[in-house]
Amino acid sequence: MKHPLSVTEAIALIPDGSTIMIGGFMGVGSPLSLIKELVRQGKKSLCVIANDTAQEGAAIGLLIDAHSVNKVIVSHIGTNPETQRQMIAKELEVELSPQGTLAERVRAGGYGLGGILTPTGVNTLAAEGTQLVEVDGESFLLERPLKADFALIKAQQSDYYGNLKYRLTAQNFNPLMAMAAEHVIVEVEEMLPVGCIAPDDVHTPGVLVDMIVKSEAKA
């Protein structure tokens, strides 16, 4: 059985310099309580893998504002001028990956694949640093898996085994990241007794989840 930890306890386990995957898409489906606690505990030198950096003052944007992050691997930063400012000032390294490629790279990390071949980005700037592979006369980029020390994800419901159910577009990268990190910390809206989520409704089996915290944030 996994009983919820306090947000403080869970985040205290994360060392400075960790590589962290954070779920969410423009803040939707991001673990807001966990993010705020990362800032409160003054974490430094994090590498964050996420779809985006949301906006200034919001979700992952809070980590950027607090200069907690050395590097981000994301698909876009267009909604966060502070991320762009830090990138241009060379305070922050930004690695951009096409969104579908980013999703597959995280999945590959969690699924034990050595990489995937995608047509996306061939002959563009996204091809820099990747290997071009020809298969049957078609060109693909060999994109490498991503893994992390910690995944900080958000779910709507969890039971006390850690079986998770996500909600609508708050799902996004969360189930993929739950597979791809050494330690998985989930922030949930609601805890249910074991057996209350039907097997077909479980999006992420509890065996993948290490720690559960209850959300303290207004979503």
Added chain:
Amino acid sequence: MKHPLSVTEAIALIPDGSTIMIGGFMGVGSPLSLIKELVRQGKKSLCVIANDTAQEGAAIGLLIDAHSVNKVIVSHIGTNPETQRQMIAKELEVELSPQGTLAERVRAGGYGLGGILTPTGVNTLAAEGTQLVEVDGESFLLERPLKADFALIKAQQSDYYGNLKYRLTAQNFNPLMAMAAEHVIVEVEEMLPVGCIAPDDVHTPGVLVDMIVKSEAKA
């Protein structure tokens, strides 16, 4: 709106010589009515992609018994002596793929990937005909995507858009195959009005489904 066709109408659209993916695992989650109709209509020279060939007289085994199949791409045939007999007699070509690799190959076909790198099968007979790729000093097999002309799948419920919900271990390869074929024919137990399957419960969106038939078989 997609109103159910008769099993006869749906199967009549499949030419001899087609490559067909068929869902199911040892017959569980296989579209039994569609399989029986393939046999009844005397289809020939099919290439079947599936997890296995079930048993003699059962599910995909019926197609083997009827000599409807020239080639199978499967992960095992151990439960069907007739498949082994036809293979040894050179009446049937059998391509074996490790089960996890087979699942990823079908997924890659449907997801537009040019292939995936897997550690499974390195230095075994499964490596024959595949390319060995080194990434960061680790060895992987480059496994190629699979696609089909038709996918014959089984779901528990469909609405009239073709949104599908599978049941328990009858899910297996079905949602993967729904992405990987030119034409997708689903056999369902129950039809529901549009709107009766909640968005989070849809396993396969209806946009992927071309034809629906109601199951005539006892599962």
Added chain:
Amino acid sequence: MKDKEIIARRIAQEIAPGSLVNLGIGLPTMVAQYVDKNDHVFFQSENGVIGIGGFPEGMENPSLTDAGGSFIGVLPGAAAFDSAFSFGLIRGGHLDMTILGGLQVDEQGHLANWIIPGKMVPGMGGAMDLVAGAKRVIVAMTHTAKGNAKLVKSLAFPMTADRRVDLIVTEKAVIQPTEEGLLLKELGPGCTLDEVLSLTDATLIIPDDLPHMDI
């Protein structure tokens, strides 16, 4: 009619009933307003939903937004999924059409819409996958930006994909990139050929028959 409305109305005519369509953030999002509800068009948002259905007016939920982060509603028969599945639909060729904004399109039909080096680096988001994977790519953009032509001989900015887009719709023109170059198909409402040519840097192929948009 405002420029953006012209563009959105004209593009709506390209959408076949029952098709699966992804709308980019901004101008492309407007297209949905001009599609006939009875056509049962399925709008995908790449953050993980098919079946977007307008604004939820008083029913906003923080777990249901479009790719721009705006609250949305869904129509009956909607489906939600994760990001890998969403881009499986896109990359795997299951998406009938994507409608995207553009910074520039060149004579080869290549689109640039994700970066102005040294100045603006929004990132490609889902754009590269969408252009590479959708069956049909339509660019929705104003004909010029701050007086500068956006239809250019060759791109000043890095391209989004090496795939030729299928159609470009501005308030002044409908243009179809072909193997031979950019084919002018229609003129905008009240627009003349000379006006279009004067606002376009790229060479255009001019057909004998050049109607105005019927919107």
Added chain:
Amino acid sequence: MKDKEIIARRIAQEIAPGSLVNLGIGLPTMVAQYVDKNDHVFFQSENGVIGIGGFPEGMENPSLTDAGGSFIGVLPGAAAFDSAFSFGLIRGGHLDMTILGGLQVDEQGHLANWIIPGKMVPGMGGAMDLVAGAKRVIVAMTHTAKGNAKLVKSLAFPMTADRRVDLIVTEKAVIQPTEEGLLLKELGPGCTLDEVLSLTDATLIIPDDLPHMDI
């Protein structure tokens, strides 16, 4: 005690509380019977479920079986999923242990269990992924087959994976493959060292301390 019961009971002792374990078809399936229910062990079946919980006795459902096609029940907190996810768990290193049958294991600790060329071609099913991906691989097999040793100097049949298995449990012995070779760890109930050696073709490393299984 029957041979298979000895093997199943001994392997059950290897399973840590709360771990995720995949059981192969046949003999390995018996292991579940000897695991303490209070240990909350999660049994996965590769056809798409975690949380197998015995036989459903009168509640059989055609949509819920194990990888051998037998009807199963599930415990509270079970989860169902598709084949790609199931093997993501396996290949991705999320599976704590797999227990598989074997035809042969050689002195390098390599397992053969999926084909006897020219004679029996069952196919590898999930075995190659399981051996390549599980954190711990335990082989459950009788010590001999029709009088022939199954622990051999080198494999007569094609190997399942080039990864060394972690433990072999027969009714006669517990053996741990190591870098130096096959280390004999325990003897079966009532079994002597001479008996094990006479039924084994592979060279075994014999430790000073050689207890009998405590089952």
